Amino acid sequence: MSNRELIVLGTASQAPTRSRNHNGYLLRWDGTGVLFDPGEGVQRQMIHARVSAHDIDRICISHFHGDHCLGLPGVIQRFSLDRVPRPVYAHYPASGAGFFRNLRYASAFDEVVDLRERPIEREGPVATGPFGRLEAVRLEHRIDTFGYRLVEPEGRRMVPERLTGFGVHGPAIGKLQQEGVLRIDGRLVTVEQVSEPRPGQRFGFVMDTRLCDGVFAIADGADLLVIESTFLDEDARLADEYRHLTAAQAARVAAECGVRCLVLTHFSQRYADPRRFYDEATAIFDGTVVVAEDLQRVPVPQRR
Numbered sequence: 001m002s003n004r005e006l007i008v009l010g011t012a013s014q015a016p017t018r019s020r021n022h023n024g025y026l027l028r029w030d031g032t033g034v035l036f037d038p039g040e041g042v043q044r045q046m047i048h049a050r051v052s053a054h055d056i057d058r059i060c061i062s063h064f065h066g067d068h069c070l071g072l073p074g075v076i077q078r079f080s081l082d083r084v085p086r087p088v089y090a091h092y093p094a095s096g097a098g099f100f101r102n103l104r105y106a107s108a109f110d111e112v113v114d115l116r117e118r119p120i121e122r123e124g125p126v127a128t129g130p131f132g133r134l135e136a137v138r139l140e141h142r143i144d145t146f147g148y149r150l151v152e153p154e155g156r157r158m159v160p161e162r163l164t165g166f167g168v169h170g171p172a173i174g175k176l177q178q179e180g181v182l183r184i185d186g187r188l189v190t191v192e193q194v195s196e197p198r199p200g201q202r203f204g205f206v207m208d209t210r211l212c213d214g215v216f217a218i219a220d221g222a223d224l225l226v227i228e229s230t231f232l233d234e235d236a237r238l239a240d241e242y243r244h245l246t247a248a249q250a251a252r253v254a255a256e257c258g259v260r261c262l263v264l265t266h267f268s269q270r271y272a273d274p275r276r277f278y279d280e281a282t283a284i285f286d287g288t289v290v291v292a293e294d295l296q297r298v299p300v301p302q303r304r
Helices: 042-048 072-081 094-104 160-165 171-179 213-219 233-242 247-257 275-282
Strands: 004-010 024-029 032-036 058-060 088-093 115-120 124-129 132-138 146-151 155-158 181-184 187-190 195-198 202-206 224-228 261-265 288-291 297-299
Touching: 004 042, 004 261, 024 042, 024 202, 042 072, 072 094, 088 094, 088 124, 094 115, 115 124, 132 213, 146 213, 155 160, 155 171, 171 181, 202 213, 213 224, 213 247, 224 247, 233 247, 247 261, 247 275, 261 275, 275 288
Parallel strands: 032 058, 058 088, 088 115, 202 224, 224 261, 261 288
Antiparallel strands: 004 024, 004 297, 024 032, 124 132, 132 146, 146 202, 155 195, 181 187
């Protein structure tokens, strides 16, 4: 199992279908699990996907339309039922704080988990940790909506040939990585001498928006971009009216922003054949295109 992967829990838009549940996306990023937009039925989808409440460290809500948040009560109560032992953080647009509270306490239960709310007032970083930096970016929908970007800081990649040349081996490698400098056989060796820059990876999450600057900001340099494509380009007028994207628009964003893997989702039930989304996107974007299916696992591409 990949240490970095997307687990798709639902891919429908406003109305679920027989084969598509409401939204839900779990990003596994090394030891951190981030649940995005848990829609109605997502708790059962978690069971099908073999996802536990213990796998979730953070919840990120893009906005408070039902298909993106009505699964919250079940997920929150499951944290307490399963007695998740650590704090769980919840990020959401501050203007929807009333909605979040109503969902959090939608019914009676014994609240055990330490759920820490982090309402978002404006764009910018909302959390940092071993995973890197989690940022919120404003989008353009009919109500306050934020997309999310996870940015891993740049690091260093050890070069075996350089390590050998400087006589660094075994436990000394880890010590050099930790301390940055080490004395080997009477001379100082720095981590820069035996390594090379390693670009950090990026993940982007875009839901329910018309094309805007925020979409491009989230997509910029993303190794994996999850993006709504509610409509096909033949219905671009409807997409703009309802402030959504088409598959062609999502593909153009990916092409312009250097995205490596494009995951299309949030499909309108008006389209019966998902291949049409793939055909429309691949005509514009020559990277990897995934037309998301419920319970699918999509690995984050390996480092360049």
